[in-house]
Amino acid sequence: MFPVDRPRRLRRTPALRRLVAETSLQARHLVLPMFVADGITEQREISSMPGVFQHTLDSLSKAAEEAVAAGVGGLMLFGVPRPEDKDATGTGASDPDGILNRGLRALKADLGDATVIMADTCLDEFTDHGHCGVLTPEGVVDNDATLARYVDMAVAQADAGAHLLGPSGMMDGQVAAIRDGLDAAGHTEVGQLAYSAKYASAFYGPFREAVGSSLQGDRRTYQQDAANRREAAHEVELDLAEGADMVMVKPAMSYLDILRDVANISPVPVAAYQISGEYAMITAAAQNGWIDRDAAVLESLTSIRRAGADVVLTYWATEAAGWL
């Protein structure tokens, strides 16, 4: 007549719930993506990502120090060049004086090995057409010609002091090409956090504002189709065979099934990227008073961890680290 099993017993007090929580979320699990922009004299808030800024070199250092003081596990840096510095091959990406490489050098000078400094290794911020690679005369992204550019970019980022590179362009063979290039340049110690399963997503919208993207069209010839699950495992296996030190799934919240699949097969640490659109959705709903912001942020991060992420890239990294 009464239930024999009463799972509610373990939910009765906060202390009981804390004792039996299966998933933990700690500051070290969080990585802060940051934007450093050329040609601005003051940090600039990104309108579709309230609370996230394009930084000057000075404000970058300050925000990075705050993030590290809050205990985050690492920083992922993106560069935003001046529009007039973009060109067809993304020269600014491999230029030691390009904004991303200057930003990396500044972080390294400030923080040394006190945190993990990561760099986005992709051309889209630096090309005038906004694609992640160089184009054929017909306007198609040329896989193998792009690999050569990624190698130059990777070596410049390693020279600038990055600990981990994040190839995010979804070119075939990018991890192997970068590994060879780094090794040949003497950077055997620099690793790769490979964006292995990266989907063509509408949720990247605010990021395109964040980096002043000039993209016309879409990235569907290189990023994965949201309909595909098995393909993600294939991409991960290829990146592992090519030498990836960590693998990533991106976006996070609409792809938690993929994240679980990858976590189940990966022998290396798994990251997930809670992207700009995920940040914008929660922020906008909270601003309207429709959801409790802090609770929603923690729930989303816990869910990403529960699905299998060892590391979560999130624009809330500093703030959430402060709560934990």
Ligand code: PBG
């Ligand atoms: C491409 C890149 C993108 C993001 C990170 N690296 C976007 C894209 O493919 O257009 C998205 C990050 C975000 O939306 O927060 N280099």
